[in-house]
Amino acid sequence: MTATTANGGNDDTRMRTQQSPLASKRARESNTPTEENRKGKFGGFFTLGYKEGFTQWWANIPAAAAEHTVLSYIPFLWKPPTHTQTGSAPPSTNASTMSLDPSIDKEAAPVKTSSLVDPYGPRQWNSQMVQLGGKNRALNEFSVERLDEAHEQNLVMLHGYGAGLGFFYKNFEGLSRVPGWTVYALDLLGMGRSSRPPFRVHAKDRQKSISEAEDWFVDALEEWRIKRKIDRFTLLGHSLGGYMAVAYALKYPGHLNKLILASPVGIPEDPYAVNAAMPDPSDSTLTNEFSQDQEATTEHSNSKIPDPAKTTGDNNNFLNARSKAQKQDPSGDDTTPSAPRKPLPKWLTYLWDANISPFSLVRWAGPLGPRFVSGWTSRRFSHLPPEEAQALHNYAYSLFKQRGSGEYALAYILAPGAFARSPLIRRIHGVGRQMIAANGLATSSIALAQQGHENGIPVVLMYGENDWMDIAGGYAAEQKINEEKERTLHSASAEEKKKDHGSAKCLIIKKAGHHVYLDGFEEFNEVMREEMMDVSRRR
Helix, strand or coil: CCHHHHHCCCHHHHHHHCCCHHHHHHHHHCCCCCHHHHHHHCCCCCCCCHHHHHHHHHHCCCHHHHHHHHHCCCCCCCCCCCCCCCCCCCCCCCCCCCCCCCCHHHCCCCEEECCCCCCCCCEEEEEEEEECCCCCCEEEEEEEEECCCCCCEEEEEECCCCCCHHHHCCCHHHHCCCCCEEEEEECCCCCCCCCCCCCCCCCCCHHHHHHHHHHHHHHHHHHHHHHHCCCCEEEEEECHHHHHHHHHHHHCCCCEEEEEEECCCCCCCCHHHHHCCCCCCCCCHHHHHHHCCHHHHHHCCCCCCCHHHECCCCCCCCCCCCCCHHHCCCCCCCCCCCCCCCCCCHHHHHHHHCCCCHHHHHHHCHHHHHHHHHHHHHHHCCCCCHHHHHHHHHHHHHHHCCCCCHHHHHHHHEECCCEECCCHHHCHHHCCCCEECCCCCEECCCCCCCCEECCCCEEEEEEECCCCCCHHHHHHHHHHHHHHHHHHCCCCCHHHHHHCCCEEEEEEECCCCCCHHHHCHHHHHHHHHHHHHHHHHHC
């Protein structure tokens, strides 16, 4: 199916196929605001009224309940499984620890959808916590397994900063159609409904501090892989999840079949972010993050990007930076994307320096918290049906108000303006090119015994047509990776060249922004299925 076909057809039919029966029933029975009323309701900057905000704060919807509601919009899934081992109770006046409750009655039984109600079934849907080593370390997992067929491939999905696996609700059904695949989505440690142990960095050295912050997430992912007894998998990461996916590929080589980066943060290099402890970044994108209506992003095409470059839009990342990538020729010789300094307000720089996250402000705001969050969610989800937008708002707020944990890693990884302190453009060419020591870790030494060598892995970078992230960084990364392949295989034998799987390509999803998986979910899912089938053909 072509991209045009995927986005065409009857709009009403397409809308119906993207709602579960439970969601459809709830929409009919509820007093969901009309489109006109919704735009009135979400008309200001902080669009939730004081009374409504106070009501939501008082209701204190638990994170597990909010996640369950979002997942109920998955097509063909009558009642999604939702464990209550974390997030089953709302945070008290004292900060919630999001601790793990291992009680059996808190577990969720898998839900099966038969081929009678699920045209792509039978499938099994599961929600559970995967306990890791150490105190209060566990990852929230949602998975979809195809039944009555061999399980040969695994897809693992990682969300962005401060988000949760529920944001992938438009993708679970579409991606789990591919035969032979099991789909996993994880909440990063210290985010979503994963446990939230205290985040601490002990290193004093700048680079070691960055590495320690990265290891907080990637070590947990590797532990999860071992627990799940998965040898190799395809890894998809969005935004901060994309950054961590690259960090994982470099530290734990030999386990990826393909790396897919959806609007990853941290690729371009900015001299101020790299060299200054806290740069004084000319225009903050924070204002744009809250002020741009997502409905405009998903309905309009960016004329500055040529149509042939679009394979298939937003603004999730409270603190991301936009570089006008279309001004740079992606086929040019310059492999370092332009990354102009983006001055931020002094107050924001101060908060960043003090490691005060946006979610800290939400927690401190008390009854005003839901109103503050609505300034983002009403625009971020403005292109969605009202009841789905409301469910996502509730879900986002239920996560934002939890005890701070993994969110505090951001200041160690990114400088104000969302440029990486250790840019991926400097190291992404090493993905799939690591020496593998006997202990499974990457090593730069070729003198060690009992070590293998990666033969390259395909890397796919996806951006929204109206993305706030630096699309030029994706083209630069593509060039870096392909140049490294040429260098590595320059004197290789014909057999070695045949065994090499390294490649890179940069794709653009039409009428989408930073949240490509949600804004252009139909085309995103189609592209993802093609990439997954490519992995199946290679094995």
